[in-house]
Amino acid sequence: xxxxxxxxxxxxxxxxxxxxxxxEHKQDEEAKKYPLRKQFxxxxxxIAKASLKRDFEVGLVYYVGDDVEQDRALCGLEKKPPxxxxxxxxxxxxxxxxxxxxxxxxxxxxxxxxxFKY
Amino acid sequence: xxTKASSGSTxxxxxYFLGCVMPAKMxxxxxxxxxxxxxxxxxxxxxxxxVCCVRPGVWKAINPDWWLTLTSQNLATAExxxxxxxxxxxxxxxxxxxxxxxxxxxxxxxxxxxxxxxxxxxxxxLSTDVKHFLQVLYExxxxxxxxxxxxxxxxxxxxxxxxxxxxxxxxxxxMYFDEIMRATGATIVDTPYDKTCxxxxxxxxxxxxxxxxxxxxxxxxxxxxxxxxxxxxxxxxYDQFERAVKVYKDERGIAFxxxxxHFSELLALSFGYKPEDFGMMYCRPIPPTKLIQKLKxxx
Numbered sequence: 157x158x159x160x161x162x163x164x165x166x167x168x169x170x171x172x173x174x175x176x177x178x179x180e181h182k183q184d185e186e187a188k189k190y191p192l193r194k195q196f197x198x199x200x201x202x203i204a205k206a207s208l209k210r211d212f213e214v215g216l217v218y219y220v221g222d223d224v225e226q227d228r229a230l231c232g233l234e235k236k237p238p239x240x241x242x243x244x245x246x247x248x249x250x251x252x253x254x255x256x257x258x259x260x261x262x263x264x265x266x267x268x269x270x271x272f273k274y
Numbered sequence: 275x276x277t278k279a280s281s282g283s284t285x286x287x288x289x290y291f292l293g294c295v296m297p298a299k300m301x302x303x304x305x306x307x308x309x310x311x312x313x314x315x316x317x318x319x320x321x322x323x324x325v326c327c328v329r330p331g332v333w334k335a336i337n338p339d340w341w342l343t344l345t346s347q348n349l350a351t352a353e354x355x356x357x358x359x360x361x362x363x364x365x366x367x368x369x370x371x372x373x374x375x376x377x378x379x380x381x382x383x384x385x386x387x388x389x390x391x392x393x394x395x396x397x398x399x400l401s402t403d404v405k406h407f408l409q410v411l412y413e414x415x416x417x418x419x420x421x422x423x424x425x426x427x428x429x430x431x432x433x434x435x436x437x438x439x440x441x442x443x444x445x446x447x448x449m450y451f452d453e454i455m456r457a458t459g460a461t462i463v464d465t466p467y468d469k470t471c472x473x474x475x476x477x478x479x480x481x482x483x484x485x486x487x488x489x490x491x492x493x494x495x496x497x498x499x500x501x502x503x504x505x506x507x508x509x510x511x512y513d514q515f516e517r518a519v520k521v522y523k524d525e526r527g528i529a530f531x532x533x534x535x536h537f538s539e540l541l542a543l544s545f546g547y548k549p550e551d552f553g554m555m556y557c558r559p560i561p562p563t564k565l566i567q568k569l570k571x572x573x
Contacts, residue, residue: 163482164525165481165482165485165521165525166525167517167520167521167524167525168477168481199336199337200336201478203478203479204332204478207332208332211326211328215325215326216293216294216297216325216326217294217295217326217329218294218295218297218298218299219298220297220298224297224298224299224301227301227553227556227557228297228301228304230301230553230556230557231301231302231304231305231552231553231556231557232305232551232552232553233301233304233305237292237297237304237320238292238320238322238323239292239297239322239323239324239325240323240324240325241297243322243323245323246323246324246325246347246351247325248394249347249394249395249396250325250344250347250394252393252394253343253344253347253390253391253393253394253396254344256390256393256394257340257343257390257393259337259340259343259344262337263336
């Protein structure tokens, strides 16, 4: 897709790399290893996997770390927002829904390893 | 729409849904939104225990039933808190609003969702409502009351990006945005790119077009027209503006200078709040130094 340096968007490439990094069986590698095996399209696209992983870990797409907490305090806010960042029970409920409804299984996400199977 | 605890100027208890981007990247907008809402006498607090909306652009594409199930967690939580969900991010609004409509119109989907939520001790009864922040201000508070509160008209020229999902109900929300922005005293400069998408949803599939032919042309136009600020309301769009500005700066060596500001910040300033009251100068890719200076000098 990307040809010369002028066409490259490195931050996008890093995002894709981050998605592939949390994928156990990468489709392009598997295809080379097992050329007769039929390829399939995983439910979660590689480019979205890094943000999906964060969502499963935090309940929201972005972390609130020390730097963000500092910024929030500068703006006159509580360091932690009253979202699932603070209320861990909300994250637990989300995880329960993801597990029990079969979404995690279909997505192939192993929460213990923090990896997508495919 | 169900029974809401009543107080404040409109009799509705509003629960502000922060979403993912605002608390992490736009604390100045979060603070300004609360200053404005309290200033107008609204019974306005956070929607607590919220999770991602979940991004319809991603989840609906993966599986619409999963999107319905996961989005419903917020609807069920809002019902428990007896609040009307208020979204200022267009993506969050469209996710919550469309989910609620779909559950109202399709009983079998409601049943499916509740089967999934039950395992987490939650249930959707359809007793909550979902509103955009623009709706709360324009329909519930009213433009006249907003105008009455403007004590420091802003003598600035802005470009605005209202966002695609704010056009869900025709031109109603864009009209609210424009009228409220004009009430602050700001002059809106129309350009051919005002309705162009920010490119957020396109970014995953075609980053080049999404960055250069969406935000790039907008920011370049703002530069050519010597605009004081680029105003927006949607956190999803802001995320994309910020991403694009960083790509230009870090990967192309091009530094745009037009600050990207939130609708609530301009409203707060016109109500007489100072930039330091909501941390306007902090944690943004383009510092609004020139804008703040211009406002201070009253030019």
